[in-house]
Amino acid sequence: MIEIKGLNKSYPTGQSFLHVLKGIDLSIEEGELVAIMGSSGSGKSTLLNIIGMLDNYDSGSYLLDGVPIKDLDETKAANYRNKFLGFVFQSFNLINYKTALENISLPLYYQGISRNKRRDIALEYLDKVGLANWATHLPSELSGGQKQRIAIARALASKPKVLLADEPTGALDSTTSEEVMGLIKKINSEGKTILVVTHEQDIANMCKRIITLKDGIIMTDIKTK
Amino acid sequence: MVFSKDSWKEIFDTIKKNKLRTFLSGFTVALGILIFIILFGLGNGLQSSFSMFFTDDQVNTIRIYPSTTTIPYRGYESNRQIKFTNEDVKKIKENFKKKIEDIVIRNSYYTMFSYKQQANTYRVRAVSPGHKSAEKTIIMKGRYLHEGDILNKTKHVVIGRLVEEDLFKKENGLGKYIHEGGKSWKVVGVFQDEGGDREERNLYVPYTTEQKLRNNDEVEQMIVIYDKDMSYDQSLVLERELDAYIKNLKIISPKDNRGIYLSNTGEEQENSRQFASVLQIIISFIGIGTLLAGVIGISNIMVFVVKERTKEIGIRKAIGATPASIIAMILQESIFITMISGYFGLVSAILILNSIGDSLMEKYFISSPYIETSNAIWATIILIFFGALAGYLPARKAAKIKPIVALQDI
Numbered sequence: 001m002i003e004i005k006g007l008n009k010s011y012p013t014g015q016s017f018l019h020v021l022k023g024i025d026l027s028i029e030e031g032e033l034v035a036i037m038g039s040s041g042s043g044k045s046t047l048l049n050i051i052g053m054l055d056n057y058d059s060g061s062y063l064l065d066g067v068p069i070k071d072l073d074e075t076k077a078a079n080y081r082n083k084f085l086g087f088v089f090q091s092f093n094l095i096n097y098k099t100a101l102e103n104i105s106l107p108l109y110y111q112g113i114s115r116n117k118r119r120d121i122a123l124e125y126l127d128k129v130g131l132a133n134w135a136t137h138l139p140s141e142l143s144g145g146q147k148q149r150i151a152i153a154r155a156l157a158s159k160p161k162v163l164l165a166d167e168p169t170g171a172l173d174s175t176t177s178e179e180v181m182g183l184i185k186k187i188n189s190e191g192k193t194i195l196v197v198t199h200e201q202d203i204a205n206m207c208k209r210i211i212t213l214k215d216g217i218i219m220t221d222i223k224t225k
Numbered sequence: 226m227v228f229s230k231d232s233w234k235e236i237f238d239t240i241k242k243n244k245l246r247t248f249l250s251g252f253t254v255a256l257g258i259l260i261f262i263i264l265f266g267l268g269n270g271l272q273s274s275f276s277m278f279f280t281d282d283q284v285n286t287i288r289i290y291p292s293t294t295t296i297p298y299r300g301y302e303s304n305r306q307i308k309f310t311n312e313d314v315k316k317i318k319e320n321f322k323k324k325i326e327d328i329v330i331r332n333s334y335y336t337m338f339s340y341k342q343q344a345n346t347y348r349v350r351a352v353s354p355g356h357k358s359a360e361k362t363i364i365m366k367g368r369y370l371h372e373g374d375i376l377n378k379t380k381h382v383v384i385g386r387l388v389e390e391d392l393f394k395k396e397n398g399l400g401k402y403i404h405e406g407g408k409s410w411k412v413v414g415v416f417q418d419e420g421g422d423r424e425e426r427n428l429y430v431p432y433t434t435e436q437k438l439r440n441n442d443e444v445e446q447m448i449v450i451y452d453k454d455m456s457y458d459q460s461l462v463l464e465r466e467l468d469a470y471i472k473n474l475k476i477i478s479p480k481d482n483r484g485i486y487l488s489n490t491g492e493e494q495e496n497s498r499q500f501a502s503v504l505q506i507i508i509s510f511i512g513i514g515t516l517l518a519g520v521i522g523i524s525n526i527m528v529f530v531v532k533e534r535t536k537e538i539g540i541r542k543a544i545g546a547t548p549a550s551i552i553a554m555i556l557q558e559s560i561f562i563t564m565i566s567g568y569f570g571l572v573s574a575i576l577i578l579n580s581i582g583d584s585l586m587e588k589y590f591i592s593s594p595y596i597e598t599s600n601a602i603w604a605t606i607i608l609i610f611f612g613a614l615a616g617y618l619p620a621r622k623a624a625k626i627k628p629i630v631a632l633q634d635i
Contacts, residue, residue, distance in 0.1 A: 049629050052543075054543065054627060054628045054629040055627065055629055074542075074547065074548045074624070074625065075547045075548060075549065078542060078545055078546060078547040078548070079545070079547065081542075081543065081544070081545050082544065082545025083545075086544075087543050087544065089632065091632075093536075093539075093540045093543070093632060094540075095537055095540055095541075097239070097242040097243060098238075098242070102238075106541070106544055107544040107545050109231070109235065110541075110544065110545040110546050110547075110550065111545065114231070115231060115234065154544065155544075158544070158545065
């Protein structure tokens with residue numbers, strides 16, 4: 001599903017460059033649940049952003065479902081993101097003036113799906129994350145765990161090939177974290193490819209494969225169980 | 226997809242759920258239009274009362290007054306009082322008959338008139354019938370003085386609207402007699418005059434009657450009415466010719482600046498025309514200034530709106546919004562709001578202008594403020610255009626921001 005070879009990325013910092021990713025080779029098959037670990041500054045978020053087409057890379061190659069992803073213009077990147085990827089963020093990133101249902105419908109709006117169909121699909125995913133009774137609530141009326149579940153429903157609604165979660169439990173307490181991870185595992189068991197960036201070992205332990213990054217290179221790549 | 230029904234629904238949704246933002250940008254536009262139209266309308270009102278004031282009297286006239294000489298000439302000493310007579314008027318008329326239409330005679334004096342218990346002092350103008358058009362007197366009822374009155378030296382009088390109000394109260398003055406000392410005058414007409422209250426407290430009587438009562442043939446003032454088609458420069462030539470002719474007639478030194486005095490209303494007209502054009506420039510300047518202030522206000526609001534939505538834009542991009550759809554969304558929303566509120570500002574400003582009417586005439590010299598519909602619509606279009614442009618530039622910038630950058634900005 002994801003084929004990465006010799007990926008390099010550096011950021012300009014004043015006069016010099018900060019080399020964040022130093023030749024990453026990574027292959028992820030369909031249906032995997034992968035945790036990307038590392039301390040802050042290890043390059044894990046940058047890697048996720050590149051995989052998510054939210055950021056460009058300098059050299060190397062990246063294939064997503066056989067499609068080369070390199071130097072996309074904004075419009076193409078937007079279309080690919082909409083078609084291939086679902087995002088879950090640490091800070092949820094729901095649109096605060098839209099209800100739970102409307103937030104979930106939004107990626108479908110950008111796919112050009114009709115209003116009624118959007119509603120049906122959104123309701124289906126709302127039910128899937130167990131919040132069918134919260135359809136008309138605004139994000140401000142929901143708890144952190146509920147918000148993250150809405151965000152997961154939104155990420156899934158567009159039927160992406162890969163779900164990318166950046167510290168999905170970073171803003172949640174341990175009980176809620178387990179619930180959210182349980183949901184992610186359930187979705188994975190239905191066949192979805194999922195990447196989770198985290199710095200928490202117990203969250204990583206819930207995944208099937210743990211990749212550890214340090215200073216821009218892959219240190220370990222372990223299959224659990 | 227950009228202008229689909231669905232994208233409108235998305236926009237109405239956003240507008241409905243962001244009432245403060247919608248109100249702020251709408252209010253700015255409405256206020257900009259409102260202030261522009263009201264200021265421009267008041268300026269127009271000032272200008273129209275100005276032109277109304279200065280076109281009270283007929284414009285193609287030269288007024289000639291006798292004065293005292295300052296230079297001894299052909300045996301006459303200086304400081305001699307010049308007097309015009311009916312004979313002089315006749316001679317001037319004869320000599321200039323090709324260039325002038327009429328010479329109106331006007332002698333003025335003040336006297337007390339009474340009717341029943343009411344009495345008051347008024348200015349009487351003893352005139353020839355041509356005075357009606359020279360002064361643009363408007364007859365409300367009855368008639369003006371005519372040649373018959375002049376020939377027969379009748380004791381007929383045409384009274385101002387306010388004289389009738391003063392003396393007759395609610396009675397109709399027409400056909401009744403008013404008294405001046407031992408004499409009785411028959412009211413044959415009532416007039417009004419756009420020159421205002423002062424003009425409407427005058428009375429007109431035949432100049433021949435007045436001369437008979439005084440037992441002389443003096444003329445205090447001649448009003449020469451010349452051809453309307455004459456240019457301003459031609460009227461200046463006529464003024465010089467009249468001056469030379471009358472000085473010769475009355476034996477006044479050609480070098481004497483006094484002796485007689487001529488005043489060309491064409492000249493006043495020229496001056497007031499220049500003043501009006503200066504006024505027009507000031508009004509346009511005020512208009513452009515307010516419009517500019519409105520444009521700046523809208524630009525500020527739009528920059529603020531886009532800044533506020535940076536994170537939302539990042540989210541939308543992360544879930545698949547293209548830059549074009551982001552720009553379209555912000556533009557459609559801002560144009561929609563500015564159009565609705567622009568129209569609202571336009572209509573309420575015009576309503577306010579209409580309700581002002583003549584109420585500012587007394588104190589501020591502004592009559593019936595108005596704005597040409599085309600000007601009002603252009604101003605609205607300009608504001609909407611700049612509102613859209615002011616929204617487009619930051620929207621384009623926001624649409625170009627990488628989603629991660631927009632999302633970091635929490």
